[in-house]
Amino acid sequence: MEMLAIIPWVSGAISIITLLTLVKNMLSSGEKALAERVSKSEQEANARLAKVEQKAIEYDRRIQAIESDMKHLPDRDAVHQLQVTMERIGGRLDTMDERLKPIAATNHRLQEFLLEQAQK
Structure with missing residues (x-):
C-alpha cells in the first residue's frame, strides 16, 4: 500500500x-533570440568600427600629405620679406620708368627727324 500512496x-x-x-x-527561447540579436549587433558594430578605422587611416594619410606640402611653403616672415622686396622692386621700376621717358622722347624726335630727312 505504501506504493499506492507514493x-x-x-x-x-x-x-x-x-x-x-x-x-x-x-x-x-527568448534568451537565444536575444543572444542572436546581440551577436548580430556586435558583428555590425565591428564592421562599422573597421570602416571608421579605415577612414581614420585615410584621413591620417591625407593630413600627412598636406603637412609635408605645407613644410615647403614660406612662413609668415618669409612672405613679409617677399612683400617688402617686391615693393622695393616696384619703386625701382617706377624710378627707371621716369628716367626712360626723356630717352624715349629723344628717340621719338630722332625718328621723326630721320623720317623727314628720308623724305627730302
Whole structure:
C-alpha cells in the first residue's frame, strides 16, 4: 500500500518537473533570440568600427600629405620679406620708368627727324 500512496506524489513531482522544464524552455527561447540579436549587433558594430578605422587611416594619410606640402611653403616672415622686396622692386621700376621717358622722347624726335630727312 505504501506504493499506492507514493504514486500520486511521484506523479505530482513529475508534473512539477515537466512544468518547470516547460517554463525554462519558454524563457530560454527568448534568451537565444536575444543572444542572436546581440551577436548580430556586435558583428555590425565591428564592421562599422573597421570602416571608421579605415577612414581614420585615410584621413591620417591625407593630413600627412598636406603637412609635408605645407613644410615647403614660406612662413609668415618669409612672405613679409617677399612683400617688402617686391615693393622695393616696384619703386625701382617706377624710378627707371621716369628716367626712360626723356630717352624715349629723344628717340621719338630722332625718328621723326630721320623720317623727314628720308623724305627730302
